[in-house]
Each structure stands twice: as C-alpha cells, then as structure tokens.
Amino acid sequence: MLELKKFEDARERLRGVLRKTELIYSGIFSEESGNSVYLKPENLQETGAFKIRGAYNKVSQLSDEQKQRGLIASSAGNHAQGVAYAAQKLGVKATIVMPKPTPLIKVEATKKYGAKVVLAGEVYDEAYSEAKRLQKEKGYEFIHPFDDEDVIIGQGTIALEILEELPDADIIIVPVGGGGLVAGIAACAKKVNPKIKIIGVEPEEASCLKAAIENDGVVELERVHTIADGAAVKIAGEKTYEIAKEYLDEIVTVSDYELMDSFLVLLERHKMVAENAGILPLAGLKKIKEKGKKIVCVVSGGNIDVLTISSMITKGLVARGRIFRFSVDLTDRPGELLKVSEILAKESANVVKLDHNQFINLDRFTQVQLEVTVETNGEKHIREIIDAFHGEGYEIKRSY
16 A cells, blocks of 8 residues: 555655755746646756655665665666665665666766666666576565555655645646656655646657556557657556556657657756656647646656757757758759748748759759758748748758
8 A cells, every 4th residue: 555654754765865856837838738837857866867766765675684685676777877876875786787778878877876787688678687687696686667666655755745846736747667657656646635637658659558558457568669768668567557557547648759849848948958758748748638737747857868969959950840951943054042042031041051963853954953951930930931932933842
C-alpha cells in the first residue's frame, strides 16, 4: 500500500539532498495550449534529473549487509547518475550498466560520481539483462530504475512539492519511460487531492505503458525507436503498471517532431535546456482537450550532449516553420537570380544558403535549378513567400 506517509517519510530522507525546484509559469506554453501552464524543472537537480529522488530513497534504506555487497543498476543515463550519486553520498560501491548508444555526457557524469560503468546492448532492456547477469554472478544488490516501491515513492515526492506550491492544480503531466515517475506522482497526488488529473506522455514508438494498459497486462514491444532515449523502454514495470492502472487518468503519445518543436520553444523562450524524454509533457500539451486549467508539466531531466542540442535546434526550427527550404527552376539568363533575391527581400526572408545548379536539369542551356534556404517567422510567413513567388510566375517546390 502506498500510503501518503511513505511519501512524506521519503521527503524527509531527501532533505539536504535535493535542490528546490520551484514551479515556473510559462506564458508561451499557456498561450499555445489555452491553459495556465507551469513547469516543474527537475532538470535543475544536482544530477540533472528527477532520478536522484528514487535512487537515494532506495539506497538510503538498505541494510549494512546489502550495502557491503555493492550496488548494480541498469540505466539509459539518469537513474545511473542517481544511483552513483546516492552510492557516493552513502559510501557504497556501485556498478552501472548502460546501453552502448547512451550519450557520452551521461556516461561521463556517472563516472564522475565514482561508479564503474559497463556499456552493453543497444537499448535499455538489453542493458538490464546484462545487469541482472552481473548481479547473479557477483552478488550485487540490484537497484531497479522504476519497478521498485521505494524508487516509485521517491519519485512521487515531486507531487508533494507541486501541490504544496500550487494546491489548486488541475492536471499534472508526466513523462513515461518504464513508469516509475508517473506511478509515484499519480499515487501521491491522488492521496493529497483525489480530484486531480494525471496524464502520462510516451513517445509514439516507445509506448510500453499504454500498450500494457490497453492489453490489461504488461507486454513487450517488438521495437522502440525514439529520440527520447530516456524513455526508450520495451516493457513497463509490473509494479508501475498496477499503480498506473489504478491512479493514472490518461496516456497520450507524441512524435519525435513534436518533441523537437517543444525543445526549441523551451530553449528559446525559457532559456532552459532539457533532454528529449524530459520534454514529453510539453509536447503532450497539444494532445489534451482541457482548456482553462492549471497544468503542471514535469520537465524531468536535462542531460543532453551539445551535438544533440545542435541537431534538436535545427530540427525544431524546421518543425516550427522557422527554416524554409525550397527549389525553383529559372531561365538561364542574367537577372533571374536578382529577381529571386528581390522577392525574398520584399517578404523579409533572410537567406541562409543558396545553391545555383546549372547541371541538375538535362536542358541546362535554357534552365537551371536554384535551391534556397531562408529563415522565416513561421508557417504563415512561408505561405506568404510561396504566394509572392506564384504572383511573379514562379513555381516552387518545398523541401521542408
């Protein structure tokens, strides 16, 4: 039984360990969703993610005998750092098994806290299998990233903080990987306010908890494919499924393009960096029907490498219509390029790249193809540019 007191006791254990992550009102996400939206910035925790809560709550309650055996965990990154941090604080040795594609920033951060890192498998579930093998071989104490009651309770302390700061919150939107965070928040929040609505958000191609609920039992997805590496889980936890089935109100899924869009808005308007799994709730705002409600989005983590940030910014610009690339066939004669430049200047489109190709068409002596990439102010601006070219007799083909 997940009584409220267990969450309150966990909160006491975490005092002095956590950073205070006060709610941030978001004007832009409020405007776009038609609700009053607040961010719970768990990406600002010491380890860059909420996982420190569950990991520390679990490890701090182990017996001396369990601690002496050493810890082992499997993780796509954030649980790894949580366990490593807790182990370092409590003087325990830890080994972490991470999938091979785990971003380098997460691997190095885990090592920084003194843990031994083993890279195995392509996705979390394969890393989990290797961790269980090592547990059996070495006798380590296994710290599950989500399917453990003490871990779930630790994650659920987020709900206590949210409802203490915003008692009249109507909805909490939570990212979903294996389900530990959403299970903990849902169970805790409902104990405090039974009327509050909890919505989980999963990647479209990694929706293991949604599949479990629809199937009336945990199922293994054939494959997962998402940029949200922290939520790339094939099988939801048994415990997390049972808790979610009882307390979770709804699950929605979002595409990678919707994640890119939300990443850009968060970065540009809030000057805040979050990893792909961490922004699932922000992308999920577009999928909910409610209007005029007070909504808290849990931004669960911020461990993302610089190269990924660069890629996300570019793709986010494309997703929001801020970058427009098109091609247009021109007659091969002097002055045509000037006409194109004049149209773009008149429409206030800033040229980023231009490729004048005389060899793409067979009839290169009479026609050339011009490829142009411009900065725009969104889809409305793009339509205005297209209309301007049509008005001058040009047919353009949009690349993105």
